[in-house]
Amino acid sequence: MTATVSTFALVQPELALVEEALAATARTEDPIVAPILSLVLPGSGKRLRPALALLAARLGRYPGETAIHMAVGVELLHAASLVHDDVVDETDRRRGEATLFTRVGNAVAVLVGDYLFSQSAARCVATGDLRVIGLFAETLGSMARGQIEEASRESDAHLSLTREAYYQTIWAKTASLFVLACQGGAILSRIPEPQVQALRTYGEKLGLAFQVVDDILDFVGDERALGKPVGSDLRQGVITLPVIYLRDELKDGAFRRTFEQRAVEELVQLVRESEAVERCRAEAAALARESREVLRALDPSPCRDALEALTHYVVHRLR
Amino acid sequence: MTATVSTFALVQPELALVEEALAATARTEDPIVAPILSLVLPGSGKRLRPALALLAARLGRYPGETAIHMAVGVELLHAASLVHDDVVDETDRRRGEATLFTRVGNAVAVLVGDYLFSQSAARCVATGDLRVIGLFAETLGSMARGQIEEASRESDAHLSLTREAYYQTIWAKTASLFVLACQGGAILSRIPEPQVQALRTYGEKLGLAFQVVDDILDFVGDERALGKPVGSDLRQGVITLPVIYLRDELKDGAFRRTFEQRAVEELVQLVRESEAVERCRAEAAALARESREVLRALDPSPCRDALEALTHYVVHRLR
Numbered sequence: 165m166t167a168t169v170s171t172f173a174l175v176q177p178e179l180a181l182v183e184e185a186l187a188a189t190a191r192t193e194d195p196i197v198a199p200i201l202s203l204v205l206p207g208s209g210k211r212l213r214p215a216l217a218l219l220a221a222r223l224g225r226y227p228g229e230t231a232i233h234m235a236v237g238v239e240l241l242h243a244a245s246l247v248h249d250d251v252v253d254e255t256d257r258r259r260g261e262a263t264l265f266t267r268v269g270n271a272v273a274v275l276v277g278d279y280l281f282s283q284s285a286a287r288c289v290a291t292g293d294l295r296v297i298g299l300f301a302e303t304l305g306s307m308a309r310g311q312i313e314e315a316s317r318e319s320d321a322h323l324s325l326t327r328e329a330y331y332q333t334i335w336a337k338t339a340s341l342f343v344l345a346c347q348g349g350a351i352l353s354r355i356p357e358p359q360v361q362a363l364r365t366y367g368e369k370l371g372l373a374f375q376v377v378d379d380i381l382d383f384v385g386d387e388r389a390l391g392k393p394v395g396s397d398l399r400q401g402v403i404t405l406p407v408i409y410l411r412d413e414l415k416d417g418a419f420r421r422t423f424e425q426r427a428v429e430e431l432v433q434l435v436r437e438s439e440a441v442e443r444c445r446a447e448a449a450a451l452a453r454e455s456r457e458v459l460r461a462l463d464p465s466p467c468r469d470a471l472e473a474l475t476h477y478v479v480h481r482l483r
Numbered sequence: 484m485t486a487t488v489s490t491f492a493l494v495q496p497e498l499a500l501v502e503e504a505l506a507a508t509a510r511t512e513d514p515i516v517a518p519i520l521s522l523v524l525p526g527s528g529k530r531l532r533p534a535l536a537l538l539a540a541r542l543g544r545y546p547g548e549t550a551i552h553m554a555v556g557v558e559l560l561h562a563a564s565l566v567h568d569d570v571v572d573e574t575d576r577r578r579g580e581a582t583l584f585t586r587v588g589n590a591v592a593v594l595v596g597d598y599l600f601s602q603s604a605a606r607c608v609a610t611g612d613l614r615v616i617g618l619f620a621e622t623l624g625s626m627a628r629g630q631i632e633e634a635s636r637e638s639d640a641h642l643s644l645t646r647e648a649y650y651q652t653i654w655a656k657t658a659s660l661f662v663l664a665c666q667g668g669a670i671l672s673r674i675p676e677p678q679v680q681a682l683r684t685y686g687e688k689l690g691l692a693f694q695v696v697d698d699i700l701d702f703v704g705d706e707r708a709l710g711k712p713v714g715s716d717l718r719q720g721v722i723t724l725p726v727i728y729l730r731d732e733l734k735d736g737a738f739r740r741t742f743e744q745r746a747v748e749e750l751v752q753l754v755r756e757s758e759a760v761e762r763c764r765a766e767a768a769a770l771a772r773e774s775r776e777v778l779r780a781l782d783p784s785p786c787r788d789a790l791e792a793l794t795h796y797v798v799h800r801l802r
Binding site: 194196197200248251252253268270271272274275276277278279281282283285286289292294297298300301302304305307308309311312313315316317 | 571587589593594613619621626627628
């Protein structure tokens, strides 16, 4: 976590404003809505996505309050999507605590997610930048599409999921939000278009690396640190990169039987013992390296260094 | 329905473009998402909200394609909210057909609603008007807040629901979308600000009248025309204006017992035999009259006449 502290240091004052804005969103006047919002905002999140938006916004002429709106908008979109994810997966616990879905039930959780989407939209609109607002709408669409694909895949389609389809899904459901943060911040800082595109690619690669690492942690992570049991994707019938590689290693028939029996513990053990984890680690490291490489398009600056350091942090969550 | 045909006649060519755009939204390239969207778009809706947006946009200098974006955005927002409403209320049937919730289940229906929100946002962004886009975000927030209030009211709070709280809820969940259509269209047509405000008030009053009529129809409507059984709000434990007036007529204790026993048929019968329906009819008619009155702020025009005619149509759905 030391990595985070130092890489976030450059934008610490702005992150405090983001925190305050998130708390203010929860302090709406509505006596019914406010206490529910205070269950999800201010959360204990790492605020990685707001930090990315703020660092990107510092690359050119820092746009002041507008950057805060962007950072808050991105985090609210993240919060909204987590609330709906938990509804979709019927998740009991997240980060070791009961989810909103568990506390208030399906109906209210769906509506609170919708409300958070609206607040996220309002923040993106407050940037006053039509391109950023368009990117917000696009991101919302990508995230929903990625989740629909995952949720409506038949069991058989999961079994035969290709590496390409996996990456397409995690682009849509995870990397797109990193793109919004990085490209959005970059647009607002008015750096030249090729640099904006570099930040887009940076966000994309970093987001993919982040999700691959998340999917590894679901097998090798510490349950206490994860705040949920290992193998939770498999329990949902969802296949991720480590399992794709395990499947390639094993004979298909043996894998299919184990998967169809939902023998989660056994599969987790198989993944741990296989080459799969190492292959995924290497892949996440390669994506992080690629995200660092695109930063060369930018002039050297403390913000560029911080963005570079973040690529290490994202991969080293693994250790 | 003849009323609709003639009042919609002025914007019939544009409504055809809206229909085409809705169908195009369903024809996304995604092979998983497209067939699901085609279950909700193109629907058999009356397209009342797009017609309002288009008529309002014709009051000043008609903004062309931008008005179509507005009308499509409003209808997509409506479609999204219906999908989530059915999730929240676990509704089996709507307009006589199985709901998306029933067909694809809770998880996918939640995500499809989210996707429709994103498409609605994209259309509002395409108007290129920051004020309209801001109004969109505000509307999304109002609608969610109104639904959260209704869904998280305790049974006791429902029983003692005041007329004021009822109006506040239907403003948020229904009238706000009419405001987006009317005020949004008016902003895009660049009429003077006092006229924009008149259109806002028109949308507000018309939306309230529309919902009061809907709530009356839930008691006196024809089940085949409604496409659902009467008394469906009561079955959800939701109290609407006719029930508020019935409660005021009856002794409180008798009412409370019947409500708590969920004796829906009995309560429906009581509402029908009471003065409640007539009081509600009068109230809807008064709201429609008020919505007509604000139109006087506008110069006479065929569009103004059509907006006026719509206020009669909304109330006469009752007959």
